[in-house]
Amino acid sequence: MPQIKKEVIAVTEQIFDTPAYTRSRRAYTLECAFEYFVTLLTSGTFLATLLTSMNVDDAATGVISSLISFAYLFQLLSIFIVQKIRNVKRVAVPVHFIGQLFFLILYLIPFFDIPQGIRTVLIVGCIMAGFCCRYLVTSVIFNWGNAYVNPAKRASFAATKEIISLLSGIVISLSMGYSLDKFIENNNVNGGFIVITIMILVMSICDFTCLMIMKNQKRESKSKNDSEPFWQVIKKLFRNKGFVSTVIIHSLHSFALYMTNGFMSTYRLKELAITVAVVETIHIASQLFRAAFSKPFARYADKHSYAKGITLGTTLFALAFLINIFTVPKTWWLVIIFTIMLDVSNAGTSQNLLNIPYSYIDRKYFVEASAIKASISGLCGFGASLIGSAILEAIQENGNTLFGIHVYGQQVLSAISFVIAVFAILFVKFVLEKQKIIAK
Numbered sequence: 001m002p003q004i005k006k007e008v009i010a011v012t013e014q015i016f017d018t019p020a021y022t023r024s025r026r027a028y029t030l031e032c033a034f035e036y037f038v039t040l041l042t043s044g045t046f047l048a049t050l051l052t053s054m055n056v057d058d059a060a061t062g063v064i065s066s067l068i069s070f071a072y073l074f075q076l077l078s079i080f081i082v083q084k085i086r087n088v089k090r091v092a093v094p095v096h097f098i099g100q101l102f103f104l105i106l107y108l109i110p111f112f113d114i115p116q117g118i119r120t121v122l123i124v125g126c127i128m129a130g131f132c133c134r135y136l137v138t139s140v141i142f143n144w145g146n147a148y149v150n151p152a153k154r155a156s157f158a159a160t161k162e163i164i165s166l167l168s169g170i171v172i173s174l175s176m177g178y179s180l181d182k183f184i185e186n187n188n189v190n191g192g193f194i195v196i197t198i199m200i201l202v203m204s205i206c207d208f209t210c211l212m213i214m215k216n217q218k219r220e221s222k223s224k225n226d227s228e229p230f231w232q233v234i235k236k237l238f239r240n241k242g243f244v245s246t247v248i249i250h251s252l253h254s255f256a257l258y259m260t261n262g263f264m265s266t267y268r269l270k271e272l273a274i275t276v277a278v279v280e281t282i283h284i285a286s287q288l289f290r291a292a293f294s295k296p297f298a299r300y301a302d303k304h305s306y307a308k309g310i311t312l313g314t315t316l317f318a319l320a321f322l323i324n325i326f327t328v329p330k331t332w333w334l335v336i337i338f339t340i341m342l343d344v345s346n347a348g349t350s351q352n353l354l355n356i357p358y359s360y361i362d363r364k365y366f367v368e369a370s371a372i373k374a375s376i377s378g379l380c381g382f383g384a385s386l387i388g389s390a391i392l393e394a395i396q397e398n399g400n401t402l403f404g405i406h407v408y409g410q411q412v413l414s415a416i417s418f419v420i421a422v423f424a425i426l427f428v429k430f431v432l433e434k435q436k437i438i439a440k
Helices: 002-016 019-041 044-053 058-065 067-082 088-106 116-146 151-185 189-213 230-238 241-269 276-303 306-324 334-355 363-397 409-430
Strands: none
Touching (some): 002 019, 019 044, 019 088, 019 116, 044 151, 044 276, 058 116, 067 116, 067 363, 088 189, 116 363, 151 189, 230 363, 241 334, 241 363, 241 409, 276 306, 276 334, 306 334, 363 409
């Protein structure tokens, strides 16, 4: 029996070394990088600069920046279509590409001579439409791409993919941050938005090309007797304690993150008075640290479990917000440590939170499980941003004071995030890690 098992494993591994599988993995790796570039240019400092140029206030900027979390709800729609998809490429590729184009339109809005209120509505509309298209097929594409990855090396592959995205993203962040600063210095911020628009178009086309190169997935049509009803799948998933635990930890992580993170971009630019170029330089340094830790963290997760990888990342996540509590203009440099530690923590949480459903559910339910998990955690994250916005606005209206003590809103939000992160660590350690792993 042991000899037969070894032969089966050897044959299975040979499949992943075939030209079609290798080409698909490489194309998927590059596709993730190009998608990441578009995300970089439509979030953080770049999005904050766009919103600030249109006189959107700090609280609203934080909420709009956190729409990415609320947009995870669109993954729920994938549950209704996944069992009907017979040709993955024909469905996923065009929908994903249309979503990228909505992000491109985002930077064209300042050129329209329309009232402020309508501009804000258009910004929200483009962001929501873009993420709706993206997240409608995110779980489908993730499952499609990982079909060509050896399950025993899934975390390591994710780390390699992440490192490539991070390191190449550094070039994009630095060059575009420097370019945008130059346009701002010359009182021509709209010129910078044109450059960003062109970059998003180029990256979207490259993204589309990579998806077209990947080996397609086709499935035979199921009869009505073979297709499981939606509510039956839902019941199966929520009766699974391991799956429920993954939903809870992802939700706690999102709540802690979006309570503070959406409001940090304006804090860096305004209160801490850091330029876009310096902010992007800090971001680059943090990405280099994250890249350096991605492989070791991935090997740790592959060897032990995705849950233990999450424990490691969440510990650093909590420490990052603890440090940020003390970040004020006089100690502005602490934001560097905060940013680096937060990104390094993502090396332990990001990919493991995506992969962990593999540990507790049948793979045929992966898309549904991922969509539900992402949607619930996204809703928690957006809820946190609304609460954070109200707290920040109240503190700012009170002259940056709380109970008579001079304090910035972001310090208070960081303290809340820290407490939630500590609770998340305890949950992973005493609940999630105790769940029985049925698959990987």
